[in-house]
Amino acid sequence: MPRDLRQPRYARLRELMIEARKAAGLSQAAVAAKLGRPQSYIADIERNERRIDVIEYLALAEAIGFDAIGILEQVRAAPGE
Numbered sequence: 001m002p003r004d005l006r007q008p009r010y011a012r013l014r015e016l017m018i019e020a021r022k023a024a025g026l027s028q029a030a031v032a033a034k035l036g037r038p039q040s041y042i043a044d045i046e047r048n049e050r051r052i053d054v055i056e057y058l059a060l061a062e063a064i065g066f067d068a069i070g071i072l073e074q075v076r077a078a079p080g081e
Contacts, residue, residue: 008078008079009075009076009078009079010048010051011048012074012075012078013071013072013075014045014046014048016066016071016074016075017045017046017060017064017066017071018046020064020065020066020071021042021064024064024065024066026064028042028043028046029042031060031063031064034063035059035060035063045060
């Protein structure tokens with residue numbers, strides 16, 4: 001499986017995380033502050049310029065307040081490559 005940021009499932013993951021952040025009323029800067037990272041870290045993820053690993057994903061879920069498993073189930077239901 002290619003590690004391409006343009007994969008449909010990866011795009012869906014980003015979309016869902018952005019929707020969750022906005023629904024929580026959080027700015028990129030607020031999420032970054034919770035993680036102890038610069039705002040550009042969140043911007044790079046949301047602009048599809050940075051991949052995240054599972055540990056980063058869980059930290060983002062906690063900082064934003066979304067259901068990590070629920071989001072992954074939605075991603076899994078999305079069309080694959």
